[in-house]
Amino acid sequence: MSDISREAVDRMTRLIGDPEKAECKVNRLRSLTIELDEAELESEAEIFRALADPCRLKILSLLREGELCACEIMVGVDRPQSSTSHHLSILRDAGLIKERKDGRWSRYRLAEGAVIEILNLVKILKDASVEG
Amino acid sequence: MSDISREAVDRMTRLIGDPEKAECKVNRLRSLTIELDEAELESEAEIFRALADPCRLKILSLLREGELCACEIMVGVDRPQSSTSHHLSILRDAGLIKERKDGRWSRYRLAEGAVIEILNLVKILKDASVEG
């Protein structure tokens, strides 16, 4: 049992009163997160990390137009070539965009699936939290 | 006109041939991102940054149970108090959770709206990209 766990039971006992119920509550709270797969959480976090950059959001927005090559994207986002390439690799590794090699060009497009829906939902969430 | 812009027109000219059409294409690509509001992109990125951490994803998962105080959340995620508090403030500032002061307790709950839907969509996206 970790130090935090020991402290946890103390805290819960103070909060609830009955030490037995307290330990029960600690166990219930713990079980909620212990069920979660760490690797799965990490790969979900990776997707959000990929989305957590204004330049990469710009790239995704550009790709709503359809497939573009790296060089066109570089123009669209107005960044140096190496930066653009780096951002593209992060989006690709996270599974948000797909790459297709075509001669000396790398052509990128949005991954099938939920990418656009996520972007739309975040817009909704943001607007709601600005109002509230 | 920035260095990148100048280089951009050169690149597009090589890509397309006709310099006039090239400049036109550069302008069209640029217009797609210039329309985007930098501040808006930044606040969307902030939401994604807040989601981009396994511990914070755990917290959101815990809060699907309903309102919890900081001390219960600390137990659930098994982290020191200062870390937990820090993560909570990031989620709060991003508008993903709401805080309610109740005596010496701070009680947190999921913000109304799209939080859960976003988490669900990311799960779908992740599963799709694992298959593909």
Place this chain on the structure above:
DNA sequence: CATCTATATCCATCTATTTCGATATATAAG
């Protein structure tokens, strides 16, 4: 007012990420 306790903030350290020039790789073409 003194004490207890839940939470927030401070601070220093560590680690991860961004940035972009320079360089490498790879494809096309002469």
Place this chain on the structure above:
DNA sequence: CTTATATATCGAAATAGATGGATATAGATG
């Protein structure tokens, strides 16, 4: 084989983020 060009990768500096112990704040209670 040489040159040109699209893209990726490297490397080093700058910035941002996480972590957790120590301390401050603030409400509750005696």
